[in-house]
Amino acid sequence: MAREVTSVPSGPPGAAAAPAAAPARAAAFALRATALLARRALLLAVLLAVVFAGVELLPGDAALAVAGHGESAAGLDRQRHLLGLDRPLPERFLDWITSLPTGDLGTSARGEPVTGLLSASFPNTLVLSGTAFALTLLLSLTLGCRAAARPGGPADRTIGVLATATLALPEFVVAVGLLLLLSLWTGWLPPTTLTGANGSPADWRMLVLPVLALTVPQAGWNTRLVRAALADQATAPHVEAAVLDGLSPHRVVLLHALPGALPAIATGLATSTGMLLGGAVVVETLFNYPGVGMVLAGAVADRDTSVIAGVVACTAAAITLVLFLADLVRDRTVGARP
Structure with a gap:
């Protein structure tokens, strides 16, 4: 009688299933990423519609702003027709937003392409906000980890008090204080920006002064966020096991607690992007910095809807991209946990 031979798998259980599951996981991740991006894009479209409607509610219009003094009613009507202000608002918004994917942000009330206006100023704002973001990241991680290394110690208490004090200060208050201290009283730094x-x-x-004015409040807020995220991780089993193994507090924080706290930290830093770009508008005006803040101030005075919407679209797109990346970090980190 022939014996029946049964093959026994040589690898560990699930070894053959793991490669087969990888494409499925990649497809699921791509689907979630697409859904996140679509949701962010929809929110951006709603925001732009609100901006169009909000400018329409302001007193006056672009025709009055750009017309000369003593312009006749017929001249104002002609100017409104040239600017398209006699068309219904939904129609103007639909024409503008359908041209947005091609990079066409419309034309300003003074006849200048909005894309040209922003291409000269928006990179300066990105440099300012990006530098402040990098400094905020460095300070918040350093101070938050230092405070979490010895909970309740002198460093933890001092950092907590300083972070609470700075996060309550608006950017313009910090800007004025830095201007007095580092420029007018000491003369160390120039008080305004020359182009x-x-x-x-x-x-x-x-x-230096604009970057510090943006960084100080956000560094305080994110330091507290990093500290709270690390405190939540302190009770995790692998962190408690590292403490019982006798590792130094700094190694426990950096190697065991910090990786688990990254999703919360990434979300907080992504939120700070919007605060930095929004605060940049105020700070740029105070320091005469050549960014979109100056462009936006002039556009609001002119009731120039295309320029205002263009500024909002560029800043909101940058914020949306950072929030999308933060969502991906959180999704990948949470999905990687057993």
Whole structure:
């Protein structure tokens, strides 16, 4: 009688299923990423519609702003027709937003392409906000980890008090204080920004005060967030096991607690992006910085809907991208947990 031979798998259980599951996981992740991006894009479209409607509710219009003094009623009507202000608001918004994917942000009330206006100023705002973001990230991680290394210690208490005090200060208050301390009283830094031939600040020192004015409140808020996220991780089993193994507090925080706290930290930093870009508008005006803040101030005075919507679209797109990346970090980190 022939014996029946049964093959026994040589690898560990589930080893053959793991490669087969990888494409499924990748497809599921791509689907979730697409859904997140679509949701962010929808929110951006709603925001732009609100901006169009909000400018329409302001007193006056672009025709009055750009017309000369003593313009006749017939002249104003002609100017409104040239600017398209006699068309229904939904129709104007639909024409503008359907041109947005091609990079066409419309034309300003003074006849300048909005894309050209922002291409000269928006990079300066990105430099300012990006530098402040990098500094905020460095300070909040350093101070938050330092405070969490010895809970309740002198460093933890001091950092907590300083973070609480700074997060309550608006950007313009910090800007005025820095202007008095580092410029008017000491003369260490220039009080205003001079523009070079390329449209950027003429000297890197002119960036210091605006960057610090943006960084101080956000560094305080994110330091507290990092500290709270690490405190939540302190009770995790693998962190408690690392403490029982006798590892130093700093190794426990950096190697065991910090990886688990990254989703919460990424979400907080992504939220700070919007605060940094929004605060940049105020700070740029105070320091005469050549960014979108100056463009936006002039557009609001002119009731120039295309320019205002263009500024909002560029800043909101940058914020949406950062929030999308934060969603991906959180999704990947949570999905990787057993």
